[in-house]
Each structure stands twice: as structure tokens, then as C-alpha cells.
Amino acid sequence: MNFRMTIPPHGPAAETRLRVRYAETDQMGVVYYANYLVWMEVARMDWCRARGVDYRRMEREEGIGLAVAEASCRYRSPARFDDEVAIRVWVEEANSRMVTFHYEMRVAGDDRLVATGETRHVFVDAAMRKARCPVRYREMFGMSGGAGA
Amino acid sequence: MNFRMTIPPHGPAAETRLRVRYAETDQMGVVYYANYLVWMEVARMDWCRARGVDYRRMEREEGIGLAVAEASCRYRSPARFDDEVAIRVWVEEANSRMVTFHYEMRVAGDDRLVATGETRHVFVDAAMRKARCPVRYREMFGMSGGAGA
Amino acid sequence: MNFRMTIPPHGPAAETRLRVRYAETDQMGVVYYANYLVWMEVARMDWCRARGVDYRRMEREEGIGLAVAEASCRYRSPARFDDEVAIRVWVEEANSRMVTFHYEMRVAGDDRLVATGETRHVFVDAAMRKARCPVRYREMFGMSGGAGA
Amino acid sequence: MNFRMTIPPHGPAAETRLRVRYAETDQMGVVYYANYLVWMEVARMDWCRARGVDYRRMEREEGIGLAVAEASCRYRSPARFDDEVAIRVWVEEANSRMVTFHYEMRVAGDDRLVATGETRHVFVDAAMRKARCPVRYREMFGMSGGAGA
Numbered sequence: 001m002n003f004r005m006t007i008p009p010h011g012p013a014a015e016t017r018l019r020v021r022y023a024e025t026d027q028m029g030v031v032y033y034a035n036y037l038v039w040m041e042v043a044r045m046d047w048c049r050a051r052g053v054d055y056r057r058m059e060r061e062e063g064i065g066l067a068v069a070e071a072s073c074r075y076r077s078p079a080r081f082d083d084e085v086a087i088r089v090w091v092e093e094a095n096s097r098m099v100t101f102h103y104e105m106r107v108a109g110d111d112r113l114v115a116t117g118e119t120r121h122v123f124v125d126a127a128m129r130k131a132r133c134p135v136r137y138r139e140m141f142g143m144s145g146g147a148g149a
Numbered sequence: 150m151n152f153r154m155t156i157p158p159h160g161p162a163a164e165t166r167l168r169v170r171y172a173e174t175d176q177m178g179v180v181y182y183a184n185y186l187v188w189m190e191v192a193r194m195d196w197c198r199a200r201g202v203d204y205r206r207m208e209r210e211e212g213i214g215l216a217v218a219e220a221s222c223r224y225r226s227p228a229r230f231d232d233e234v235a236i237r238v239w240v241e242e243a244n245s246r247m248v249t250f251h252y253e254m255r256v257a258g259d260d261r262l263v264a265t266g267e268t269r270h271v272f273v274d275a276a277m278r279k280a281r282c283p284v285r286y287r288e289m290f291g292m293s294g295g296a297g298a
Numbered sequence: 299m300n301f302r303m304t305i306p307p308h309g310p311a312a313e314t315r316l317r318v319r320y321a322e323t324d325q326m327g328v329v330y331y332a333n334y335l336v337w338m339e340v341a342r343m344d345w346c347r348a349r350g351v352d353y354r355r356m357e358r359e360e361g362i363g364l365a366v367a368e369a370s371c372r373y374r375s376p377a378r379f380d381d382e383v384a385i386r387v388w389v390e391e392a393n394s395r396m397v398t399f400h401y402e403m404r405v406a407g408d409d410r411l412v413a414t415g416e417t418r419h420v421f422v423d424a425a426m427r428k429a430r431c432p433v434r435y436r437e438m439f440g441m442s443g444g445a446g447a
Numbered sequence: 448m449n450f451r452m453t454i455p456p457h458g459p460a461a462e463t464r465l466r467v468r469y470a471e472t473d474q475m476g477v478v479y480y481a482n483y484l485v486w487m488e489v490a491r492m493d494w495c496r497a498r499g500v501d502y503r504r505m506e507r508e509e510g511i512g513l514a515v516a517e518a519s520c521r522y523r524s525p526a527r528f529d530d531e532v533a534i535r536v537w538v539e540e541a542n543s544r545m546v547t548f549h550y551e552m553r554v555a556g557d558d559r560l561v562a563t564g565e566t567r568h569v570f571v572d573a574a575m576r577k578a579r580c581p582v583r584y585r586e587m588f589g590m591s592g593g594a595g596a
Binding site: 176177179182183184186187190208214216217218219220221222223224227268277 | 325326327328331332333335336339357363365366367368369370371372373376417426
């Protein structure tokens with residue numbers, strides 16, 4: 001059993017729902033594999049919004065963004081056109097330099113697991129150089145904070 | 150017969166070749182319709198490169214880009230995964246404010262027409278306000294030039 | 299004034315809402331132009347669902363799909379990441395061979411028009427040959443029906 | 448030093464070149480992270496073609512496809528619009544049930560590493576049930592073959 005899935009370390013997981021677009025299918029009749037990473041982004045941004053992190057503003061006003069350093073996805077069973085997909089997302093680890101998100105995607109009706117994934121991000125400035133999370137956003141990301149974080 | 154197709158007004162048409170990606174198909178087993186607009190962009194950028202317009206540099210150094218004002222596509226027969234597609238592109242009209250490109254897409258092997266399209270663009274600055282084509286690029290776009298253009 | 303926009307010929311327009319994904323932006327900082335066609339598809343499928351047309355089932359059980367014959371889009375003002383976009387869609391013309399949809403896309407908050415578009419579709423069978431709309435779906439598409447339609 | 452990078456187990460790696468499309472960038476000014484998975488697919492299909500595996504035909508005639516079971520990508524430094532990217536791909540492991548590909552993506556000019564990735568695939572039939580690689584394709588994938596494979 002995965003402890004983190006039951007009691008996520010940084011508060012309850014957020015849930016995003018989306019409906020599979022025709023554009024997201026391929027000729028195999030299922031969702032094309034790269035699109036799951038797009039869904040992770042949608043869920044991640046919803047998570048930010050739900051926690052009070054205005055990502056658009058952070059990029060524009062602070063000049064700080066989250067560059068993806070690593071992404072992975074395990075495909076469990078295919079999602080198909082018109083399926084409603086529920087995505088749970090939570091932060092697994094966060095410090096002032098980086099954040100790791102975990103994702104669980106299910107078909108909403110039958111609760112069938114379609115995929116799980118993980119993305120690791122580093123804070124960067126507008127020139128894509130490594131940066132630190134602006135102080136005002138640290139608590140929202142669940143960082144323990146403090147000057148040394 | 151289309152005069153412009155035989156003798157394009159602003160020099161010979163450029164040709165771009167690309168192979169249909171699996172990602173570009175949908176569950177109908179053919180290329181998803183929005184992807185033809187991506188191909189038009191690829192052909193348009195190749196046209197620029199072939200004519201000496203470094204689009205990346207124009208955006209970065211002059212702060213001038215080409216925003217799409219209108220796009221249309223007529224789908225003649227479906228392109229499929231792994232097809233090699235040849236795209237001919239030419240400028241139909243150009244002045245210091247706008248450029249119109251025309252496209253003709255064929256399956257390379259059998260010369261079957263898959264689609265035709267058109268995009269109309271306006272020059273904009275970094276804030277997306279209407280702008281004029283930098284003088285040094287006018288000739289490349291086939292603009293008659295002159296102070297009043 | 300556009301009569302069709304006020305009183306659509308085939309019943310009230312449906313409205314779809316979606317939030318702009320980061321994936322849908324490009325380096326100009328706005329939504330990449332081909333993605334508006336994806337949004338049109340999302341709105342079209344929502345329209346079908348709202349009218350009782352189960353598109354997935356129509357494809358699977360009847361072997362009939364709607365192939366896009368023509369698409370066009372006029373870009374009025376840019377949509378940006380995180381904008382909530384409201385899309386109104388209605389059928390402009392429909393007979394047993396084809397359907398034409400019209401779209402109007404606005405940023406939900408300030409009602410700013412971002413784009414208008416149109417797609418024309420023909421009914422096709424699984425082999426992409428021209429077909430006719432299954433009788434049971436005709437009323438939903440607003441076809442006047444009748445043996446001669 | 449990575450032994451597999453020097454002497455891949457199943458013959459020389461194939462190389463694919465592609466130019467970054469405007470569509471592939473996002474508002475951060477770099478390639479959107481999901482698109483690297485699309486590039487992996489392009490490289491994988493080129494690998495198949497170079498080895499004599501006609502993937503389109505395998506899907507159509509044998510009813511056998513390669514479903515992705517797992518994908519991962521490490522982003523090393525950003526690729527940007529108009530960059531020419533060279534992708535090396537090789538099979539790391541293959542048996543009659545599955546194939547694992549490894550990828551290395553570099554900007555062609557300066558040989559800068561932009562990303563590395565891996566995808567694991569299982570053979571499936573048209574109904575997405577697990578299947579075995581058709582015998583005639585086994586050698587091409589570098590499978591040791593034999594009745595028990």
C-alpha cells in the first residue's frame with residue numbers, strides 16, 4: 001500500500017475532470033500517449049489554482065516559472081474518446097528549488113485506472129536559469145519554508 | 150486553370166516535405182483536421198528560410214512577428230500515417246501590413262491532392278499591436294517596397 | 299447584423315466552456331492558431347451530446363462519421379493561457395449528406411470575442427466513402443427529414 | 448560511461464533529424480514538454496523503417512500494434528523553435544512480448560544534449576489485448592527468436 005496516496009504529505013489532493021477530445025485519439029482508437037502529459041499539466045495548473053497559486057501571475061510578475069526536469073507515465077489501460085477522466089494530483093516533495101507532482105488518472109464512470117505519472121520541476125527565471133521559489137508562494141506549495149529552505 | 154499556381158506572383162513556390170506522424174492521426178484512421186494548419190506553418194517557415202527571412206531572428210531582434218488573422222483549409226482526400234506529404238506554398242499578396250500565403254498539399258508518391266489552404270497574417274509587435282514589416286524583410290516577402298508601402 | 303447569430307435555424311446554440319491549457323500556447327505568448335480548430339471540435343461534440351447524438355456510438359454502431367470537408371477561422375483577438383473561453387456553436391445548414399457548424403469564441407470574463415469559425419462536414423462510412431446521415435440522427439441534426447432529404 | 452550507448456545490443460542506433468515547429472513551443476519560449484514524446488515516436492518509426500519493419504503494414508495486415516506501457520523523459524536543456532534536433536534511438540531490450548527503446552536528443556549544430564528518454568511497449572492485437580510479435584518481425588526487432596521467445 002502506498003502511504004502517500006492515502007495521506008498526501010502536503011494536504012488533500014486536488015481532482016480535475018476532463019473529457020477526452022477527438023483530437024487526443026490516434027489511429028489505434030485510444031488516446032495518444034503524449035497527451036497524458038498534457039492532462040498532467042491541466043491537473044497541475046488546477047492544483048495551483050485551488051491552492052491560491054496564480055501561475056500566470058507568478059510567471060508574469062515574478063518572472064519565475066516551473067521548468068519540467070523529468071516526466072514519466074505508466075499506461076495501465078487505454079482511455080478513449082468521450083471518456084470522462086478524473087485526475088488526482090498531489091505534491092510528493094517540494095523545496096525552494098524544485099517540486100515533484102504525482103498523478104493518478106481514472107475513467108470517471110467505472111473508476112478504472114488509466115495511468116499514473118510523475119513530473120519533477122525546477123524553478124527557473126525568464127532566461128531559464130535555476131531560481132528559487134518566490135517566498136510568497138512557498139507555503140502554497142507545501143514547502144516547510146524558513147530561510148534555509 | 151489557376152494562374153497563380155503556375156506563375157506565383159512573388160517568385161517560385163517553395164516545397165516542403167514531411168512524413169505523417171502517428172501523433173497526427175485520430176481514431177478515424179486519418180490525419181486530424183487541425184494538424185493541416187500545423188503543416189501550413191511548417192511550410193511557411195521553410196518558405197521564409199528559403200527566401201532568407203530568419204523568422205526567429207525577426208521575432209527576437211526586431212520584436213516583430215506574424216500573427217494569423219485568418220486561416221482556412223479544404224480537405225480533399227485523407228492523408229494517413231506514414232504518408233509523405235509535399236506542401237507547396239507561395240505568397241498571394243503582401244504589403245507592409247500583411248501577407249497572405251496559399252498552400253497545396255499532396256501525397257508525394259501518387260501526387261494525390263490532400264488539401265489546399267490559405268492563411269492571412271498581420272505584422273504585430275511584441276505586445277500584439279499592429280505593426281509594419283521591417284524594411285529589410287520587405288523584398289524577401291515580395292513587397293513592392295517603397296516608402297509608401 | 300447577422301440573423302443567424304440571433305435566431306439559429308436549428309434550435310438554440312449550445313455553449314461549451316474550456317480553460318486555455320499551457321500546451322495550447324506558443325512562444326508568442328498566445329494560443330497557437332491550430333488549437334482553435336480543436337476547440338471547435340470540443341464544442342461540436344458537446345453540441346451533439348446536448349442534442350442526444352452519441353457521436354461515439356454513431357461511429358461504432360452505424361459505422362458513420364463526420365469527415366471535415368472545410369474549416370475556417372478568423373482570429374479577432376488573442377486568447378491566452380488560463381483564460382476561460384466560452385464557445386457558442388450552432389448548425390447553419392444540414393441535410394442527409396452534410397452539416398455546417400458555426401462557432402463564436404469569447405473570453406468568458408470580459409465577453410471579448412477571440413475568434414469565429416466554420417466547419418463543413420460530410421457523412422462518411424468507415425472506408426471514408428460518402429454516406430448519408432442515419433435516419434435516427436436526422437432530427438437531432440435539425441434535418442427536415444423526409445425520404446428525399 | 449554507458450556501454451549501451453557505445454555498442455547498442457541490437458545493431459547500430461538510427462538517427463532521425465527534425466526541425467522544431469512553432470506549434471511545438473509554449474509561452475515559456477521553449478518546446479512544450481509533451482512534444483518530446485512525439486519526437487520519440489517519430490524516431491521510433493524511423494528506426495522501424497530503417498530496419499525493414501513496415502509498422503503501418505504490421506498494424507493493418509497482422510492486426511498487431513505496439514502499445515506504450517511506460518514512457519519517461521529527462522529534460523537536460525531546452526530545445527527552441529527552428530532548432531534542428533538529432534535523435535538517436537536504439538532497442539535496449541526486446542522479446543516476443545515487449546520492446547524497450549532508448550532515445551537521446553541533441554541540438555544538431557552544437558551537439559548540446561536536450562533530452563533523453565525511454566519507452567516500453569507491449570505487443571497488442573486490434574482489441575488492445577496482449578499479443579506476441581509476429582514471427583516475421585522478430586529478427587528486425589533484434590529478438591533472439593526461437594520457439595520459446
